[in-house]
Amino acid sequence: DTAVSQTPKYLVTQMGNDKSIKCEQNLGHDTMYWYKQDSKKFLKIMFSYNNKELIINETVPNRFSPKSPDKAHLNLHINSLELGDSAVYFCASSQVKAQGYTFGSGTRLTVV
């Protein structure tokens, strides 16, 4: 009964491949997010969806495309993976904006 679950937990892939990371929350929250944590542990927001509608789209290469089939799911698809995409990607959700997020356990993406 994990609140925010991400799959897979680890992902190792070659440059140029396309991969997806899935995220699901069972908290009934209406807003979901993707964050990227780099090797220096800096967390930066990538996208935010509210009730399946994109509300935040930071400066992210268009190789990254979020998809929200319903408000409980926010998937991240990455095309043409590059070495610099290696990072830990966190999904999060919240109910009332700015009241604090619940984070998933992260997906460690390694591009070789």
Next chain:
Amino acid sequence: AQSVTQLDSQVPVFEEAPVELRCNYSSSVSVYLFWYVQYPNQGLQLLLKYLSGSTLVKGINGFEAEFNKSQTSFHLRKPSVHISDTAEYFCAVSEGSGYALNFGKGTSLLVTP
């Protein structure tokens, strides 16, 4: 836009000693403030948050933080740390009207016997 500065990248401390992790923010509007903890190879867990009201906020695991509007600070404190408190601590701020939670660069707390 708001920003968050965590003044110490690493804080070493002995077990049972007190600790303070510093956080300053800049914003032109009222903000909501948060502290998160990240244990090795895990996700982020909310320690505490300030939304309004009392400026002294108590959180989980014996941590507390004080919001100081005049100094634009939200420092995290614990009177006596344990080995298990070793982790990365992140201060975060949101302006409330938007959805983005902006994080500081983190402070690595290392507790040794």
